[in-house]
Amino acid sequence: MKALGSSIFSRLVIIVPYVWLLLFFLIPFVIVFRISLSTTAIAQPPYEPVFSLADGLSGIIDNIRQLSFDNFVWLTEDALYFNAYLSSIKIAGISTLLTLLIAYPIAYGMAQAPRTWRPTLLMLVILPFWTSFLIRVYAWIAILKPEGLLNQSLLSIGVISEPLIILNTNWAIYIGIVYSYLPFMILPIYSALEKMDHSLIEAAQDLGCPPMTAFWKITFPLSLAGVVAGCMLVFIPAVGEFVIPDLLGGSQTLMIGKTLWNEFNSNRDWPVSAAVATVLLLILVVPIVFFQNMQAKADEKGR
Amino acid sequence: MKSLGNIRRSFAPWADPQSKPFISFRNITKKFGDFTAVDNLTLDIYHREFFALLGASGCGKSTLLRMLAGFERPTSGEIILDGQDIAAIPPYKRPVNMMFQSYALFPHMTVESNIGFGLRQDGMPKAEIAERVQQMLKLVKLEQFAKRKPQQLSGGQRQRVALARSLAKRPKVLLLDEPLGALDKKLREETQFELMDLQQQLGLTFVVVTHDQEEAMTMADRIAVMSHGKVVQVATPAEIYEAPNSRFVADFIGDVNILEGSVKAAGNGRVELSGGDFTVRAVSDAAPAIGTSAAFAIRPEKLKVSRTAPADPAVNTSEGEIWDIAYLGDMTVFHVKLPSGKVVKTSMLNAQREVENPIGYDEKVWVSFAETAGVVLRD
Numbered sequence: 001m002k003a004l005g006s007s008i009f010s011r012l013v014i015i016v017p018y019v020w021l022l023l024f025f026l027i028p029f030v031i032v033f034r035i036s037l038s039t040t041a042i043a044q045p046p047y048e049p050v051f052s053l054a055d056g057l058s059g060i061i062d063n064i065r066q067l068s069f070d071n072f073v074w075l076t077e078d079a080l081y082f083n084a085y086l087s088s089i090k091i092a093g094i095s096t097l098l099t100l101l102i103a104y105p106i107a108y109g110m111a112q113a114p115r116t117w118r119p120t121l122l123m124l125v126i127l128p129f130w131t132s133f134l135i136r137v138y139a140w141i142a143i144l145k146p147e148g149l150l151n152q153s154l155l156s157i158g159v160i161s162e163p164l165i166i167l168n169t170n171w172a173i174y175i176g177i178v179y180s181y182l183p184f185m186i187l188p189i190y191s192a193l194e195k196m197d198h199s200l201i202e203a204a205q206d207l208g209c210p211p212m213t214a215f216w217k218i219t220f221p222l223s224l225a226g227v228v229a230g231c232m233l234v235f236i237p238a239v240g241e242f243v244i245p246d247l248l249g250g251s252q253t254l255m256i257g258k259t260l261w262n263e264f265n266s267n268r269d270w271p272v273s274a275a276v277a278t279v280l281l282l283i284l285v286v287p288i289v290f291f292q293n294m295q296a297k298a299d300e301k302g303r
Numbered sequence: 304m305k306s307l308g309n310i311r312r313s314f315a316p317w318a319d320p321q322s323k324p325f326i327s328f329r330n331i332t333k334k335f336g337d338f339t340a341v342d343n344l345t346l347d348i349y350h351r352e353f354f355a356l357l358g359a360s361g362c363g364k365s366t367l368l369r370m371l372a373g374f375e376r377p378t379s380g381e382i383i384l385d386g387q388d389i390a391a392i393p394p395y396k397r398p399v400n401m402m403f404q405s406y407a408l409f410p411h412m413t414v415e416s417n418i419g420f421g422l423r424q425d426g427m428p429k430a431e432i433a434e435r436v437q438q439m440l441k442l443v444k445l446e447q448f449a450k451r452k453p454q455q456l457s458g459g460q461r462q463r464v465a466l467a468r469s470l471a472k473r474p475k476v477l478l479l480d481e482p483l484g485a486l487d488k489k490l491r492e493e494t495q496f497e498l499m500d501l502q503q504q505l506g507l508t509f510v511v512v513t514h515d516q517e518e519a520m521t522m523a524d525r526i527a528v529m530s531h532g533k534v535v536q537v538a539t540p541a542e543i544y545e546a547p548n549s550r551f552v553a554d555f556i557g558d559v560n561i562l563e564g565s566v567k568a569a570g571n572g573r574v575e576l577s578g579g580d581f582t583v584r585a586v587s588d589a590a591p592a593i594g595t596s597a598a599f600a601i602r603p604e605k606l607k608v609s610r611t612a613p614a615d616p617a618v619n620t621s622e623g624e625i626w627d628i629a630y631l632g633d634m635t636v637f638h639v640k641l642p643s644g645k646v647v648k649t650s651m652l653n654a655q656r657e658v659e660n661p662i663g664y665d666e667k668v669w670v671s672f673a674e675t676a677g678v679v680l681r682d
């Protein structure tokens with residue numbers, strides 16, 4: 001009886017994440033996808049056809065016939081979308097790289113710190129989350145603008161004679177993304193490094209590795225899982241980021257999040273914005289699935 | 304292959320005042336905070352010696368090895384390796400390799416690349432590396448596991464990989480921290496002999512840490528018995544066993560009966576102790592003062608149990624009663640209760656398959672031993 005109870009319990013535990021994904025990922029995605037196959041209409045909601053059980057089976061079949069991939073075709077015809085995707089990926093890629101370069105030494109330092117300090121250091125990394133994301137991004141405007149904090153201090157110590165134009169350029173976006181997503185990169189890398197057995201480094205040194213070589217041959221490969229996780233946690237949301245490019249980037253910044261927002265709010269073109277979102281998802285999910293498959297295969301080979 | 308016995312028998316550089324030690328620990332102290340892990344220790348190890356460190360858990364064996372490998376700095380004292388003070392040499396430049404107690408295998412590398420790691424580091428040509436790795440795999444009998452990752456191996460297999468990895472570079476000095484602890488008895492005995500062969504063939508110096516005294520006795524030229532960061536005795540296995548210099552060593556190595564008494568006579572290479580169940584008459588160079596208390600240590604196999612009192616009045620004798628019998632196959636262990644209530648342990652080889660009328664429980668017996676059978680220990 002007890003065994004039965006516990007087996008039901010363990011099944012329930014397994015089901016929970018699937019239910020979650022179904023409710024909050026798959027169903028919304030199906031709805032978005034379905035909207036992307038519709039056409040715009042001046043109506044409420046602003047697209048057609050609208051499915052209704054009242055139409056009966058034949059009505060629904062009729063509605064399904066009206067669905068089409070025209071919006072996806074449209075995305076390929078206007079270069080704007082392609083450029084927006086490309087530029088988003090570029091900006092997100094550069095930001096992810098910068099974040100990694102800054103986060104890795106921080107995570108490494110934290111993992112080397114005395115054990116008693118580590119909880120405090122972790123707290124400090126998470127501390128910025130206690131302030132609203134929006135407020136922190138606005139604060140960057142005050143820092144980066146031509147007469148802002150950064151320029152004033154640089155001018156006053158004489159490093160520069162002209163204010164630097166950072167705000168409303170891609171640099172401001174990089175700074176914003178790096179700053180906002182840094183903890184998401186630090187935490188997985190730290191957790192990978194912290195788990196590492198220090199005697200591995202000693203073993204490498206014992207076998208003739210100077211410290212730097214030991215780092216590249218042992219420490220870094222062993223933290224790779226954390227690096228990959230961190231990069232995904234930064235890259236994926238950064239591609240679709242809207243707030244940071246909108247507030248810090250200039251009007252010429254092309255990012256897919258902004259394009260999507262424009263289609264949705266300014267043009268009220270739900271079907272096209274749904275198509276943009278669907279393609280975005282594909283762009284992000286397909287490489288991840290591919291990557292995971294490769295990793296699983298590599299693991300398999302080691303067996 | 305030449306028998307080891309002949310080479311070994313003549314190998315005793317420590318007895319030769321001319322020979323220079325290869326490794327010298329000089330007044331080494333290591334403190335962790337205010338805890339002293341190694342306490343003013345001085346120890347010489349000779350070239351091509353198979354040296355074993357034996358001692359209870361936490362007595363500082365690993366710490367000593369780690370100082371030699373360069374992972375810990377002595378708080379004071381110096382370590383001389385091959386005539387050179389190695390304090391300033393970083394671990395990756397020392398001609399010393401260590402097999403870690405925790406194995407420390409690289410989890411992201413296969414068995415093969417683990418073993419070849421040090422060789423690649425030295426820039427050895429690829430073909431040679433492959434050959435050496437194969438040789439090492441064969442030595443530790445892991446040929447068919449070459450492509451596995453460490454986490455896909457059993458504990459004993461991992462230990463063998465660690466051993467192979469530390470051996471691959473053929474360092475001048477190899478430090479082995481509990482190299483065989485996770486192996487089963489049979490494989491362990493095989494590997495012990497293989498290690499000895501290898502050490503002889505390659506002419507390396509081995510320093511082995513072990514908990515297992517039998518292992519130390521089997522492999523080592525000399526054994527250092529450690530306790531609380533100090534070396535208590537350094538000697539050959541036979542000396543350690545037959546002539547322990549203290550109660551601690553006598554007790555730590557093998558089984559021993561300690562007979563307490565006070566010194567009644569001493570001199571001319573003889574000591575007489577009285578008190579307890581025996582009047583111990585022993586041949587001994589120890590010259591304790593008369594009237595002081597002393598102890599006599601005697602191994603179980605040197606105590607004789609018989610039904611009749613020994614005829615020779617010179618031997619040390621006491622009555623007793625069989626208290627417990629343990630049949631171990633190769634020998635039988637008797638626990639004999641002496642008149643004072645003290646129980647001594649004796650062992651008797653089972654030379655014959657069957658003994659007519661064997662000694663049984665509760666029988667009255669005589670326990671005796673020869674004058675040269677044990678050692679007198681001063682307190």
Ligand SMILES: Nc1ncnc2c1ncn2[C@@H]1O[C@H](COP(=O)(O)OP(=O)(O)OP(=O)(O)O)[C@@H](O)[C@H]1O
Nearest residue numbers: 335338340358359360361362363364365366367404
């Ligand atoms: N880094 C350290 N910090 C504080 N104390 C330590 C440290 N390393 C070792 N010690 C202490 O030093 C003592 C000796 O440790 P060591 O590892 O040398 O023991 P050992 O003889 O190898 O024991 P075992 O047989 O269990 O491996 C132990 O009491 C241990 O707690």
Ligand SMILES: [Mg+2]
Nearest residue numbers: 364365404480
């Ligand atoms: Mg140890």
